Amino acid sequence: MKISSGKLRGIKMLADEEGKFRMMAIDQRGSLQRMLSKVVGKEPKEIGFEDLATFKKSVVKILSPYSSATLIDPIYGYTYAAKYFPRNVGLLLATEQTGAELGGKSGKERKTRLQPGWDVSKTKRAGATAVKLLVYYRGDASPEIVQHQKEIILKVGEDCEKYDLPYVLELVSYPFKEDEDKDNLVFAKRKPEIVMDYTEEFSKPEYKVDILKIEFPAELKYCKEFCDGEFDGKKREPAYSLSEVESYCKELTRISSVPWVILSAGVKIKEFLVNVKLATDNGASGFLGGRAIWQDAAQYYPDVEKMEEWLSTSGVDNFRRLYEASKNATPYFNHKRFKSFAQMELDLCGEDWYRDYEGLK
Template sequence: MSVSAGKYWGLRRMADSAGRFKMTAVDQRPPIKNPIAKARGTAEAPYDDVARFKRLLVETLQEQSTALLLDPHFAYPRAIDVLSPRKGMILTLEDSVFDEVPGGRLSSEIDNWSVGKIKRAGGDAVKVLAWYRPDAAPEICRAQQEFTRRIGEACARYDIPFLFELLVYPLASDAEQTRDYVEMKTKRADHVLASVEEFARPEYQIDVFKLESPIAAGDLENTAIDTAELFREMGQLAGRPWVMLSAGAGKPEFEAILKHAYAAGASGYLAGRAIWLDAFAHFPDWNRIEDGLRGDAVAYMQRINRLTDQHARPWFDHPRFGGQKFLVPDDAGFRASYPDFENG
């Protein structure tokens, strides 16, 4: 499998020199806005509170990160001046407000935002979350597939890596109901695996998967479940480098998830709340938040980074690349063969 010049450079920017991803998510909107609004007693979270917290996350956690995932609403405008140019920058494209319709959930892009704008703003990669249930209404599945396909085509056109996140969610018929960005405790492994299998198809042009555990974090040590086999199957179905998301898991639970994922060939993590949620619980005491981030959050990142260094697979060692790090033609004709935006 060849790697285009722009995507190769973006993948390198996202990872450390050994090809492992240690990425911190600062793009969350409802998981940050809702607790702030509740604490302030307001219908909407004040912009300055949300932006201030995101800037603090960048300032305190970037040293331990290979890349940071920012949103264009709060994190990019408030923190771009403190983000180190030595760190990769991923920008999110999906709107945090999704449509809940009888047959399932529909995702959409943030208004006035696009792959092209992410590229122009200096982004090293585009991140998109798509809610997906293979057993949702057929028209919902088709819409989510088209949404993803359209973004994959734009990422290919602008030659920027496409980092794709999948989350299963409750349908109206499920006993467990939530609109929060958290793991479904009653999720089925076959739903997770079938979703990965669908979007691993080449027409979506995904470069890196950001995946949830195939089983609920609380069931990882259930001896009745072959956890290792489920992670192995998920990695095989992905067919490209993949990293783990935390989905609101606690620190010990996420560390356990990473151990299983790395044994199955994952190349790192892209996580947020597992790292910074404990510190955020002190809002609006900014001093305690900062102390928690610089203390426990950094210590936790150092621990999972050691785990990542020891056990994660470098992205360029994935079988997808046939053992070759750089597959752009090594000859003087590169400039002629490399397409521009206008000519495709």
């Protein structure tokens, strides 16, 4: 498949010199408010702009140099941290509003909202390398919810094509049925099928997605080899074996028509390291991790010096371990979309390409 010059340049900037994605996310808003509120003993709504901006700035300043690209939000994070982004590290800006609108028959189904006052054109002007959109998705949700989510994804895809920016789509499942809970056997058993479903759907060409940022296709805490409390001390009934989990990762690689990376979903670093190794050993092109990398720095807030000391030691060590865990990641140019670096082609080339390349109107 051919690719535009802007998207190719952007994807190259998101990857490291090996063509692998070792990316960090610090675009959290609501979850970060809740995290900091517990530390300082306040209500989440009392955690304001300065609190979030200060924390994000420290994370970017210390850890962004270790990432191939860093994802941040335009609301609290970008302007405070902009001068600390290294010149050779890619920049992704989030385009969705934090949280989700609830709806559907159960009242628990989620609709994504784009951030008011922000769009892809501003992302381009602000100097970003790529656009990231987070969508909560269940293919078995109410038809009107599914349609809404698809329309949002399509719209951002069209805008990314217009402004020639790479489109990173983050997909996250959630429990909404009566027999489901975030941490129960029923939801754990359904997780592989849910992740397969959205991966196959949104890697279709009509959505114009360039990289999928997706969940690990199983809950390792419910894996036979880890369910005795390996990660959090809580014993659970197994839902699958490790060999089955590996097969889920291989299936994701088979059905995804674009490179895919693993998100951390708030798990601790020990579990995320296993997720990353299993995923990248079986076809993933890397990771885009957030809280797993830096969340333990929050315990020192508002002492910036202690936060940055933790980030400079334990945070950096987390990154180094993730590099090792992802050493077998598939370079983006070796994904079946491109086949190889030598076979990558621009959609417009030749002596008159610049005449046909559309400018902004």
